[in-house]
Amino acid sequence: MDDEAIVLAAPLVRTDPHRPDTETWLGRPVPEGYTDMIDQVRELLDRLAGAAPSAEVVRSTTKTVAELSAALAAYEVDEPDQLSGRLGSAAGRAQVAGPALHVDEVDDERMTGRVRFGRHFLGSNGVVHGGAIPYLFDDLLGRLALGGGRPRSRTAYLHVDYRSVAPIDTELRVAAFFDREEGRKHFLRGTLHDGDRLCAEATALFVALNPGQT
Ligand SMILES: CCCCCCCCCCCC(=O)SCCNC(=O)CCNC(=O)[C@H](O)C(C)(C)COP(=O)(O)OP(=O)(O)OC[C@H]1O[C@@H](n2cnc3c(N)ncnc32)[C@H](O)[C@@H]1OP(=O)(O)O
Numbered sequence: 001m002d003d004e005a006i007v008l009a010a011p012l013v014r015t016d017p018h019r020p021d022t023e024t025w026l027g028r029p030v031p032e033g034y035t036d037m038i039d040q041v042r043e044l045l046d047r048l049a050g051a052a053p054s055a056e057v058v059r060s061t062t063k064t065v066a067e068l069s070a071a072l073a074a075y076e077v078d079e080p081d082q083l084s085g086r087l088g089s090a091a092g093r094a095q096v097a098g099p100a101l102h103v104d105e106v107d108d109e110r111m112t113g114r115v116r117f118g119r120h121f122l123g124s125n126g127v128v129h130g131g132a133i134p135y136l137f138d139d140l141l142g143r144l145a146l147g148g149g150r151p152r153s154r155t156a157y158l159h160v161d162y163r164s165v166a167p168i169d170t171e172l173r174v175a176a177f178f179d180r181e182e183g184r185k186h187f188l189r190g191t192l193h194d195g196d197r198l199c200a201e202a203t204a205l206f207v208a209l210n211p212g213q214t
Helices: 002-008 034-050 055-073 132-145
Strands: 099-106 110-116 122-124 155-164 171-182 185-194 196-206
Touching: 055 185, 110 132, 132 155, 132 171, 132 185, 132 196
Parallel strands: none
Antiparallel strands: 099 110, 110 171, 155 196, 171 185, 185 196
8 A cells, every 4th residue: 555545544633733824823813804805815826927918918917916016015024023934824835936725634753635736837738847746746745844843953954856747726735744753854745646646756864953043
């Protein structure tokens, strides 16, 4: 039985204490509609990637986007107060640099979820750009590396094997596994499937940071 079969046979439970609720952030409520805004930006990026607009639409879109940037600039905060990328239970941690990863089940050793790469992540021929897949694995494995009360760690290496093409606009399955620990070294691996077909798999080393190490 392979790892995927084990995951399917033994549903996990949501036990990870490191996943902040989307309802709060740093003990404060997340602004109402924040994740909807992020979803709309994802939609915008997909539409942008797929559009060959007229000059008139280019002009009006440029103006509108510049106005939106100015509106957000008025609310710029320092890194500790940033929301994007910090909302553990929001799709893709509310970080549009990566795809909308939905974590379904997680425990200290395993994590499973779903991901859909939109048009924004297209390489060619309907297939996800090869550079987007390591991002997905770094994020997925990095999150599991933090589980189980483990200390903060950083990716030392991430090895990705592309086994078959990953289509865009398709719900794909992801799984992550905490393999073993050797002192500060944490070894993890992950898989990306389209149905039963393995698209990519990754192995990674995360090194736990020493106290005071930034
Ligand atoms: C909701 C919020 C959620 C938040 C969820 C967030 C999820 C996202 C997570 C993203 C994580 C990232 O992308 S982090 C960003 C990308 N990564 C980086 O920028 C890391 C840059 N590199 C470093 O900072 C450093 O090299 C470290 C920290 C990795 C290691 O440096 P160090 O602390 O000085 O430790 P060092 O002695 O060198 O190494 C410790 C042990 O690891 C081994 N080691 C170190 N590097 C390697 C390597 N590449 N390949 C093999 N082995 C290695 C060493 O041989 C040694 O083994 P031995 O002699 O002990 O046997």
